[in-house]
Amino acid sequence: MTPTTIPASAGTRHLVNLALVRWHLTASAVCYAVSLLAGLAYAFQFNNLYPFAGIEFLSPGRVRMVHTNIAAYGFIANAFIAGLLFAIPRLTKRPILSDALGWVIFWAWQLVLTLTVIGVLAGFGQAIEWGETPVFVDPLVLVGLVLLVVNMTVPILQSTEQGLYVSLWYFLAAFAWTGLVYFMGNYLPQFWIPGTAGAAITGLFIHDLVGLFVTPIGWGLMYFFVPLLLRKPIWSHALSLIGFWGLAFFYPMQGVHHFLFSPIPMYAQYGAIVATIAVEIVVLTVIVNFFGTLHGRADAIRGNLAVRWFFTGIIFYAITCFQCAFQVTLTFQKIIHFTDWVVGHAHMVMYGVFGFWIMGMFIELWPRCIGRPWATPRLLTAHYWLTFVGIVIMVLDLTAAGLVQGFSWAGLSHWGESVVASMPFWWVRTVAGLIIIAGQGLFLYSMWATARRPATEPGMVRIGTPVEA
């Protein structure tokens, strides 16, 4: 399917604004590089080799906030907006409400990211995990989110298609959730609700940002891209119903699991644990559904790099869900809370799952946006393997480090012993990060080399084009 034009009212507007998609992808790639380098610098602090030691505005504590916030709001959000700009018009057969508004949102969002980096480096970071964006940036974020929702919800609600496809359920729910979640997390514990109750709400924010923004849009895009690339419908409509409603019901009520054994009332802690285990079971139905869809087309994992990224991400998703159902219990929390185990888990979810899905989207969308097939298939394969090996080493390493730290603390060793024992693990983490970054270097070079190729027509690169021979 090449982009079709909309007759009558919409004039000759293209269905998908590929220029917008391309710029969001580019911004995402830039943020990706920034986030990875910030993460690498921070990792070096743990080897006492911090490259910017003594420079106030590049202090490791501040650079860590650049790493996490630019990963979430720069890399992931920009890539998701690109995916939505591509998927929603094709699912609804209507373009987004306004291209001009799309550009306003694009620049507003990049302004948000720039101000966030400047703000946290200048010492205005908020003490809300994943919401460190300075308080003066928050209103702009909310305005941007509302405009984004308007721009994308109108075509969905106007669609005359028979029945809404499952992707659109997820997108609509995420549109309702994201602004609410952002407002709740950045304003209530900051200005109105102190202490223990504020911590409960922060926990909800940490969790909802992953659960109600990243997860539904990520799954919605998977429901769009996987059937498209495999050229077959999703395996089970019933399972996708269970997956959506299970997520919608259970996911919003598990925030306190970030603060187990804290002074937050125990009923809230127990409730969060039960809801978490419930959602892990429900989410397994989604994973089953995708493997059901893959059945009979498993060759695509060899021949199509995008599909390979997607399904590697889905396998990581299954692993994190399994892990989560255990680590959320009080028994595990005694030891692993406050340790690198949780850091490993966060990297597997945000990077191993959603980062991998985004990489798959890049593989598929970048050639279509710039109208040239990938120039460097071999480098892209190397990129996949370096990233895969890097993240697997990092997660295994941090999980093991977490156990060492947790048992060292519980055993009442001197605090310094837990630090000394962690040193080798922190070295391995740095090396794993270097492997990942080497892969991303190849990837960014590939994007650039592809963009410099002689032009063919935009949109003529067909979806499902195998990247590898």
Added chain:
Amino acid sequence: MERFGASFLIAGIVTFLLGFFLQGVMPVLTLRKVPVATVEELVQTIPPEFSDLAEEYPVEFERAFGEVSLASLVEAIELGKENYIAEACWHCHSQFVRPVSKENIRFGPVSTPEEYQNLMQLPHLFGTRRVGPDLIRQAGKHSNDWHMAHFYEPRNIAPYSVMPAYPWFFDENKRPTKRALALVAYVQWLGSWAREVPGTIYNVDAMRGGDQ
């Protein structure tokens, strides 16, 4: 079709509100009878470490906060908290003691909700990661000088430490600036309301070789 699409938006809002009520509003309701103290209401006594600070760094203290008083203590710990947040100390230091993993032996009494019902915990600083130790029972565990030297270069005090050095808290003569005094006052105030009783076995690290 429009109504069908809107139903997912409405479902999103309803499920969000349900979760928000169960996990956010109910803890607020549970704690509604514990009044939220302002910093002035909260700070009723001057910890000895704060008076010591004025004696140890008289010129710098005088310039920064004037006399030792409840008002200057409030100013110092509020500025200290501000810097604690700006440097994101809370990414590597938690501020609550759990009733498990022998934390009451290592750090001191287990945290209770009412300790956090005050504006020094707006936003709360629970933290989710411990690279360094918990700080909510930190008052008096080390001397002011220990903290100053530690902020300047942690590895001079604890060779294994991975904490960043904060030389920008000190002037060109390596004397503490207002920020350094405020941070030390803040850290030395944390837990001053729940001090350990001498002779108990709190703070296992201090017992086993002094430093942390």
